[in-house]
Amino acid sequence: GEDVEQSLFLSVREGDSSVINCTYTDSSSTYLYWYKQEPGAGLQLLTYIFSNMDMKQDQRLTVLLNKKDKHLSLRIADTQTGDSAIYFCAERWNSGNTPLVFGKGTRLSVIA
Amino acid sequence: DGGITQSPKYLFRKEGQNVTLSCEQNLNHDAMYWYRQDPGQGLRLIYYSQIVNDFQKGDIAEGYSVSREKKESFPLTVTSAQKNPTAFYLCASSIGTGDDTEAFFGQGTRLTVV
Numbered sequence: 001g002e003d004v005e006q007s008l009f010l011s012v013r014e015g016d017s018s019v020i021n022c023t024y025t026d027s028s029s030t031y032l033y034w035y036k037q038e039p040g041a042g043l044q045l046l047t048y049i050f051s052n053m054d055m056k057q058d059q060r061l062t063v064l065l066n067k068k069d070k071h072l073s074l075r076i077a078d079t080q081t082g083d084s085a086i087y088f089c090a091e092r093w094n095s096g097n098t099p100l101v102f103g104k105g106t107r108l109s110v111i112a
Numbered sequence: 113d114g115g116i117t118q119s120p121k122y123l124f125r126k127e128g129q130n131v132t133l134s135c136e137q138n139l140n141h142d143a144m145y146w147y148r149q150d151p152g153q154g155l156r157l158i159y160y161s162q163i164v165n166d167f168q169k170g171d172i173a174e175g176y177s178v179s180r181e182k183k184e185s186f187p188l189t190v191t192s193a194q195k196n197p198t199a200f201y202l203c204a205s206s207i208g209t210g211d212d213t214e215a216f217f218g219q220g221t222r223l224t225v226v
Binding site for chain 1: 118144147149152154155157160162170202204212215217218219220222
């Protein structure tokens with residue numbers, strides 16, 4: 001079955017890099033996602049990676065995928081106070097309209 | 113502007129009453145989803161619909177009902193059978209096929225049972 005695991009909390013100092021980790025169990029996952037949720041709001045897509053890729057970089061965000069270990073990470077460079085939020089890892093297998101399966105979310109706290 | 117709209121943002125319900133949460137999208141997406149979010153639980157899937165007039169149960173469908181009579185709309189009814197309905201409810205939509213696989217989320221409805 002599908003299952004996505006994340007650590008629940010991460011605290012970093014402003015200006016440092018943050019690394020949020022995620023493991024998934026469904027080897028047939030074709031797309032893996034990172035979403036950001038600010039307090040009281042919906043989810044905003046940050047980035048996604050296809051399962052045939054190892055890395056994707058987008059400005060301050062770097063996603064690394066280790067298919068062998070089923071491990072996904074999100075690195076935020078030069079973390080700012082505005083990055084404080086909950087970050088969700090999600091997987092989708094098969095076609096584009098199957099539901100996403102989410103982890104429980106990692107709450108990132110940035111200390112000024 | 114294209115997007116997905118949930119209403120109301122806050123909703124209070126007395127125990128024993130049914131209540132309907134609205135979700136509308138003008139993105140021309142085929143698929144729509146309802147998730148429930150509780151602190152420390154992440155998002156859990158309630159129902160989803162891949163096409164008009166069709167929907168499937170998710171992991172926690174008991175005590176909920178949905179309809180999909182129009183492509184743009186996917187209302188969720190929280191019935192009195194739902195034992196613990198207080199939660200944050202999120203609606204999402206996605207295009208059915210192609211490279212654009214992003215799921216777009218509404219801003220959520222916070223339901224409180226009083």
